[in-house]
Amino acid sequence: MNNTRKDLSNWIIHFVHRRNPKNDPLEFSYDWENDFEYIPYPDSFTFDGEPLFLTEKYEEDDYGLEPDAHSFSVLKKILHDGIIKTGWSFRKGSPTIYGPKSAACFTEMPFYALIEYSKNRNDFDSIEPYGLAFIKEELFEAGARPVIYGLSGKHIESKEGDSNYGIGLRTLSSDCGIGINEMYRYVYTSIKRQKKIDWTHEREWRWADLDGKFDFPGMPFIAKTDEISFSTVIVFVKTNEEVQDILDHILNLHHSQTTNFDRLYDLKLLENILIVSMEALSTLSIDIEEVKFDDLPVNKIPKMKNIAVSKETYKLVKEAILEAERISFSVSEEKYKQYGDIGACGFANIVTYESNSEITQALINLEIAHSFAKGEYIIYLKGYPVQSIDVKEYGAIEAAKYLTEKLNQSFYSHTRLD
Template sequence: MSRHDITDWIIHFVHKRNSENDPLEFSRDWEETMDYIEFPDNFKFDGEPMFQTDIHAEEAYGLESDAGAMGVLKKILHDGIIKSGWSYRNGNPTIYGPKSAVCFTEMPLYALIEYSKDRNNDNYIEPYGIAFLKNELFEAGARPVIYGLSGIHREAIKGDKHFGIGLRTLSSDCGIGLKEMYRYVYTSIKTHKRIDWTHEREWRWADLEEKFEFAGLPFYADNDEFKFSKIIVLVKTNEDVQDIIEHIQHLYHSKSTNYGTEYNLTTIANTYILSIEELSKFDKDPDTIKLDDLPLNAIPKLSKIKVKQETIEKVKNAIKVASEISYAECERVFNEKGDVGGCGWAYVVTYVTNSEITQALIDLELASSYGTGYYYIDLGKSFPAQSLEVDEPGKIKAAEYLTKELGQYFTTHWKWD
């Protein structure tokens, strides 16, 4: 149907991290422990809580508790999963039933841009998000929400068969079963205390069949249930576009997270990054523009870096020399000090993503990463010592040589054994 207010794209918008509405933050008992308290990500349909969040993986990424929308977006892309949640507002869950949900909107792009300006509250809407084709998201299980009930809103109390199956559950006589309850949005239009979110044209997704071990919708994370042929990442500025391109290029090179989640490289390669700042270049009315109106071939995406054979040979030779330099320096330090100090390893790394040198290292299988933001460089042989004090000086010398020889910045990263 060719209606102006209908779009083929559905958007998950990203907002800044708000610890007041993050159960991992407000459920922590700061007086008793610095550790996180386990919090149920979902419930089984018999009411048994499901703890699916890997706290170590969450902590390992290093997202600040007050991270802005851009930082949150980059973590979502890194994880390859849009985490489902209970949509806390003022400390109270707004998702009903046993299943947490991922929220989307069917509002066209022009409406969302205007809405974000009107709300003027970056805890809710900012021009950062991920857009999916509606038909593909529907096939993955997402559905429009249900605004209000035909009867009276009543929540389950003790004695009701729905009581305790989730953080907040509708009474069994309301007419919505446990499997559809995640879609319900409390709505009160006629009363003096108006609660009306219908303008958001919301969709939600929940793992109703309990197919995933994690809590969330996989889009980059490879899985056997569904794939997304293409996505559009929305950012605020042209500078953000370059940042995201480098970020997802790094994910593409990594092939998986450091916790073993493999990426769907086809979806990453078919990711388009659209800057709201750049919309003016399209010959479209900003008051009516939709994602459907934009030619995808005019929106930036990953481009394959072509590596010349002479670059391949130059990199191979440089790594060989760097390996010899590293070994010789480690041997010198060992002969001078012995195998002293704590045990550990040092690595030569580079943070440069979109370069011919890095691509050559990837092609030669001399560089590897796991979505960490940098590439580990394989120098080949290492000096046989356990001491970090012996290993690190050699890697520093190798990094200095590679920086000078290849014209790209290399440095070191180390860790204790």
């Protein structure tokens, strides 16, 4: 690669933008005449036109992302899921991805151009400086390819009777000369003096699961697979405060080792993710107007650090947990004698939300705390043997107060119905 050219880079970017309910099929895929029944769009199709439904709505709902969530929240969910979800790129209710395979989109746009482009997009779908950058060679090996801008002949979409009809949400006619397996790469382009449709400046790449290797709808990167792996990824955000938030988020994923639905994480990649903020770039001795990812000083870019735990901390934590269990048992026993087994059945545990802490690392290492990739660390104390969630909660509240004071870290009561 010619590193003297500022318009070339060894990195390919996946932009992250805020959610727009108008373009989200989860928001407009309802049968309004049948009690708002949810009718999902297929995540993909086979090459024979059979629909594939891979998105589990309960998993999407479990994370709790708002329909109009900010770009930063979307970025954190992508990291949590470990995949870049493929889609049909709906615009005004119509898909813009052709063929049977939904796609994830990337751009070869240089970093400095990304910054400038994000400033100039002012509509609801504006591209903000949030996203992920992948090494070009590794992304190519994973199966991503540059898009095809336009056709040599006319743009003709398939109609009933055409061999391509129904193989996807939207397909080109078989007379167009582009194979069904490459159709996901096609971008409608018409560079004319009138009615110009030109997206070539985006230098887009796309990825699709052409071989049906995965049982989830997206390109894995943090999600561990035998088929695809990346040595490093750059996460870019706006502020230094967001950098710390992402560092804590990644550490929590590392502690969890899987999603809440047992999708394994690539722990080595989590340790090698770099986080860059626009705010921090202004303090570096680089020209932000021409900077490329290739120019960034890697040794100065934050990434997850493993936390060492001293013998003294291990001893302190073990003793504190034993005393917290005694307090929880004693208080709950007292309340049981006072009120009986009242109220609903459920659980009362202790939680903390601090990832980057020697105390939390000790709790994880000792297998006392457990995390499920949602930011919290749950401690299951041996409590008083009663079903009442109210009785258990009394003990959990007092135990949390004790741990907060003893370990100099915030702990809380956490209840859940059975």
